[in-house]
Amino acid sequence: MHAAYTYQAAGRVHVFDASPMPWQETPEPGLRLKPVRYDDAQGGFLGLVSFAPLARSGLHQHRGVATSFVLDGSLTDFAGPIGLHQAGINLCGATHDAIAYQQTLLVSRLEGPVAYPNSRGPLTGLHAGSRHDDFDNPAPEASPDLNVDVDRLVPQQTGIRGIVRQTIFDYAGTGSAHRFVQLALAPGAVCPAWRCTRLTELWIRGGLLQIDDRVAHGNCFVVIEPGAEVRMASPYGVRLLAWAEGAEEWLEPTALDRARAQRPSLFGF
Numbered sequence: 001m002h003a004a005y006t007y008q009a010a011g012r013v014h015v016f017d018a019s020p021m022p023w024q025e026t027p028e029p030g031l032r033l034k035p036v037r038y039d040d041a042q043g044g045f046l047g048l049v050s051f052a053p054l055a056r057s058g059l060h061q062h063r064g065v066a067t068s069f070v071l072d073g074s075l076t077d078f079a080g081p082i083g084l085h086q087a088g089i090n091l092c093g094a095t096h097d098a099i100a101y102q103q104t105l106l107v108s109r110l111e112g113p114v115a116y117p118n119s120r121g122p123l124t125g126l127h128a129g130s131r132h133d134d135f136d137n138p139a140p141e142a143s144p145d146l147n148v149d150v151d152r153l154v155p156q157q158t159g160i161r162g163i164v165r166q167t168i169f170d171y172a173g174t175g176s177a178h179r180f181v182q183l184a185l186a187p188g189a190v191c192p193a194w195r196c197t198r199l200t201e202l203w204i205r206g207g208l209l210q211i212d213d214r215v216a217h218g219n220c221f222v223v224i225e226p227g228a229e230v231r232m233a234s235p236y237g238v239r240l241l242a243w244a245e246g247a248e249e250w251l252e253p254t255a256l257d258r259a260r261a262q263r264p265s266l267f268g269f
Contacts, residue, residue: 001128004221011227013212013222017222018036018219021034023050030053031051031126033047036223042112045128048105049068049107049158051103052158053101055099057098058097059120061095062093067234068109070105071105072105073104074104075100075253077099086148086150089148092128114131153182160266163184163189163266165193165267179267180241181267185234186237187237190233192250194230196229198244198245200224200242201224202216202221202243204218207238208237208238209234246269247269248267248269250263
């Protein structure tokens with residue numbers, strides 16, 4: 001599977017416009033991918049996933065956290081449906097088979113491999129890090145999906161003028177101190193410069209984000225490598241999803257502390 005992003009050197013910011021990227025077929029009929037980052041060894045993925053009507057994921061078990069946001073359509077598994085503009089979180093051990101009854105489009109991120117039954121034939125290629133294994137559902141009484149109505153979440157102040165955060169998932173209980181949030185920058189908002197301490201990735205839902213000397217617009221992905229120094233602003237407003245594996249490090253902390261009673265926080269660490 002060809003991915004747009006490949007690691008080159010620490011401390012870089014990469015912007016990818018997903019709209020012109022070609023769809024890549026998987027061996028499973030009706031399932032296609034636009035991979036921005038695809039790590040088959042570790043089960044890491046960031047990109048778009050498309051389901052044709054009546055396409056299925058096939059029975060599988062997540063061996064790491066998976067998050068998705070529904071851009072169009074709906075998916076249904078034994079616990080019920082996930083619909084438009086909802087985020088779905090699959091925890092480690094989540095075991096299910098999802099089907100689309102209409103054309104469906106997701107932005108998705110995987111943080112671990114996925115197991116398919118040994119009895120299954122060739123792996124679908126839908127999930128990076130797909131493996132054959134025997135498994136049972138470790139928590140049959142629990143839903144395999146945590147579904148969140150993202151736009152109904154209460155906005156939280158970040159401590160930066162014009163920037164608010166909605167926390168979708170804080171990874172509590174997963175063993176990872178990561179964050180999955182929606183950020184909204186009002187027109188004219190400027191974020192103080194910060195250093196990325198661990199992998200951080202963005203998907204622009206709508207509007208325009210100035211990041212360093214580039215512009216990211218709707219349906220652009222941004223991969224921010226550890227060590228990168230980041231400057232963000234939005235002259236006309238932007239709404240984006242962000243996955244942060246570590247807290248930002250402010251490059252001018254003294255000035256920030258003088259200006260505010262407490263340090264700002266983009267991602268809610």
